[in-house]
Amino acid sequence: MSALPAIAADNSRRRRVRNSAILWALIAAGFYVGFIVLTLVRAAR
Amino acid sequence: MAEAHAPDATHDDHDHKPHGWRRWVFATNHKDIGTMYLIFACTMFFIGGAMAMVIRLELFKPGMQFVDPQLFNSMTTMHALVMIFGAVMPAWTGLANWMIPMQVGAPDMALPRLNNFSFWILPFAFTLLLSSLFVPGGAPAGGWTMYPPLVLQNGASFPMLIFAVHMMGASSILGAINVVVTIMNMRAPGLTLLRMPLFVWTWLITAYLLIAVMPVLAGAVTMLLTDHFFGTTFFTAAGGGDPVMFQHIFWFFGHPEVYILILPAFGIVSEIIPTFSRKPLFGYEAMVYAVASIAFLSFIVWAHHMFTVGMPLAAQLFFMLSTMLIAVPTGVKVFNWTATMWKGSLSFEPPMLFALAFLFLFTIGGFSGLMLAIVPADYQYQDTYFVVAHFHYVLVPGAIFGIMAGVYYWLPKWVGKMYDQKLATWHFWLSTIFVNVLFFPQHFLGLAGMPRRIPDYAVQFTDWNMVSSIGGFGFGLAQLLFPYIIWKCVRSGAPVGAKAWEGAHGLEWELPSPAPYHSWTEPPSDAVIARGAEH
Numbered sequence: 378m379s380a381l382p383a384i385a386a387d388n389s390r391r392r393r394v395r396n397s398a399i400l401w402a403l404i405a406a407g408f409y410v411g412f413i414v415l416t417l418v419r420a421a422r
Numbered sequence: 423m424a425e426a427h428a429p430d431a432t433h434d435d436h437d438h439k440p441h442g443w444r445r446w447v448f449a450t451n452h453k454d455i456g457t458m459y460l461i462f463a464c465t466m467f468f469i470g471g472a473m474a475m476v477i478r479l480e481l482f483k484p485g486m487q488f489v490d491p492q493l494f495n496s497m498t499t500m501h502a503l504v505m506i507f508g509a510v511m512p513a514w515t516g517l518a519n520w521m522i523p524m525q526v527g528a529p530d531m532a533l534p535r536l537n538n539f540s541f542w543i544l545p546f547a548f549t550l551l552l553s554s555l556f557v558p559g560g561a562p563a564g565g566w567t568m569y570p571p572l573v574l575q576n577g578a579s580f581p582m583l584i585f586a587v588h589m590m591g592a593s594s595i596l597g598a599i600n601v602v603v604t605i606m607n608m609r610a611p612g613l614t615l616l617r618m619p620l621f622v623w624t625w626l627i628t629a630y631l632l633i634a635v636m637p638v639l640a641g642a643v644t645m646l647l648t649d650h651f652f653g654t655t656f657f658t659a660a661g662g663g664d665p666v667m668f669q670h671i672f673w674f675f676g677h678p679e680v681y682i683l684i685l686p687a688f689g690i691v692s693e694i695i696p697t698f699s700r701k702p703l704f705g706y707e708a709m710v711y712a713v714a715s716i717a718f719l720s721f722i723v724w725a726h727h728m729f730t731v732g733m734p735l736a737a738q739l740f741f742m743l744s745t746m747l748i749a750v751p752t753g754v755k756v757f758n759w760t761a762t763m764w765k766g767s768l769s770f771e772p773p774m775l776f777a778l779a780f781l782f783l784f785t786i787g788g789f790s791g792l793m794l795a796i797v798p799a800d801y802q803y804q805d806t807y808f809v810v811a812h813f814h815y816v817l818v819p820g821a822i823f824g825i826m827a828g829v830y831y832w833l834p835k836w837v838g839k840m841y842d843q844k845l846a847t848w849h850f851w852l853s854t855i856f857v858n859v860l861f862f863p864q865h866f867l868g869l870a871g872m873p874r875r876i877p878d879y880a881v882q883f884t885d886w887n888m889v890s891s892i893g894g895f896g897f898g899l900a901q902l903l904f905p906y907i908i909w910k911c912v913r914s915g916a917p918v919g920a921k922a923w924e925g926a927h928g929l930e931w932e933l934p935s936p937a938p939y940h941s942w943t944e945p946p947s948d949a950v951i952a953r954g955a956e957h
Contacts, residue, residue, distance in 0.1 A: 390608075409637035
């Protein structure tokens with residue numbers, strides 16, 4: 378029984394790890410797309 | 423309750439130690455991956471160094487001797503790409519892999535499979551890039567900055583260059599995400615952010631920079647690719663595009679990239695100087711804020727690389743002053759390192775020697791950077807050897823010496839043996855003398871007007887070019903000592919205890935030497951953290 382809190386903590390950490398990895402990947406993708414859009418917008422002016 | 427088991431039992435298959443080639447190809451252990459990164463970086467260092475030898479051989483005297491101009495330009499371009507993306511960045515990632523889990527009290531990196539993928543992208547990227555030397559038209563020759571329209575004139579090597587840069591970028595971004603996620607989620611309980619070692623702090627900030635700017639480079643080269651193959655005109659003036667826009671985007675990536683290459687060295691020097699001064703680091707928090715300030719400022723100085731393309735006076739003033747502002751946090755760091763040594767009980771083992779050389783010689787590179795920040799002066803220095811001297815002072819006795827200091831500092835922890843310190847001291851002195859013989863005369867050549875990226879030059883530049891080339895050959899030969907010292911240490915070094923350096927502090931020194939395959943299977947206790955986190 379004493380292992381249950383450890384499992385819960387481990388699962389919570391796994392969730393945090395996955396969520397923060399996804400967040401930073403989305404930020405990186407945003408920079409990639411953002412700079413291409415920025416160049417397009419500037420060229421369209 | 424059959425499924426109720428301890429977390430260790432749910433641990434993925436990376437908690438055993440595989441043997442043979444599987445250990446490396448399917449590696450998920452942070453130390454194995456760190457080792458692969460470091461071996462890869464060392465290999466690239468010697469390949470990029472061989473290209474530098476070709477450059478210095480051709481420039482030994484005026485006239486064309488050994489290579490044609492096209493190959494010479496390929497050598498300068500490839501040397502830069504290989505050294506930046508193949509040697510320095512993977513070396514830092516290797517050190518991060520080895521040290522961050524040990525320094526934050528974690529068993530491994532947060533994302534071990536992603537870690538494997540990040541590494542294994544690199545050999546493919548560099549095989550592709552280096553094989554472009556053998557395609558019709560030769561390797562990329564328009565400079566590592568890939569400015570259009572010149573880069574669009576490359577032959578078959580162009581798409582190889584773009585795809586290789588994309589792969590290097592992907593590797594760096596994935597590695598950076600892993601570092602951020604590890605530091606933010608895997609720290610031992612009680613190890614607060616302001617108790618972390620400076621190496622961890624500088625890597626955290628470097629990782630943020632990587633996530634912000636590597637996609638920008640990827641976006642820029644994607645646009646080059648579509649300009650070349652799909653009829654777009656992002657950077658083609660004839661179609662309404664703007665080639666100068668590429669320079670803005672490239673340097674928005676390129677200037678933070680400079681700090682990506684140097685910030686982890688700040689962290690390593692901040693670990694080494696206290697250890698060999700037997701004193702806590704002077705102004706720990708100020709150091710953290712200084713690194714964060716430098717990282718922030720790195721985003722608003724990019725146009726100082728392109729003053730001569732023509733820009734409004736207000737923009738020139740802004741970029742000149744913002745660049746000069748970087749001297750303030752950098753000065754804080756140099757002052758704090760000096761103050762740490764003040765009245766310390768100093769000793770001069772190889773890591774300390776490299777850290778001290780870093781302190782003096784990086785500062786020279788910083789000062790010449792300040793000179794280049796002054797707009798009217800930059801109009802004179804632009805595209806001369808003065809610029810070459812400046813950035814090589816920052817990157818060789820800066821980044822490369824930082825890496826060597828780090829390897830000499832932590833090698834005993836990695837292998838549990840001490841290396842031949844006398845030979846490492848020889849390596850230090852030969853490197854330090856020859857690096858100055860190599861690069862200091864290039865300041866004179868630049869001030870006298872010698873342009874960079876040329877295979878031939880006017881006769882009045884001969885003498886200092888000969889001196890510089892002799893320095894280059896000496897520096898190149900001296901580096902052969904480095905892998906030999908490491909090989910000798912692994913083979914027959916004298917065993918060391920957990921604390922290889924008696925003045926060292928940090929969680930990594932609380933682990934036995936060599937460090938166990940999984941670093942902290944149990945989080946360190948409060949007492950261990952308190953002892954390790956003394957700043």
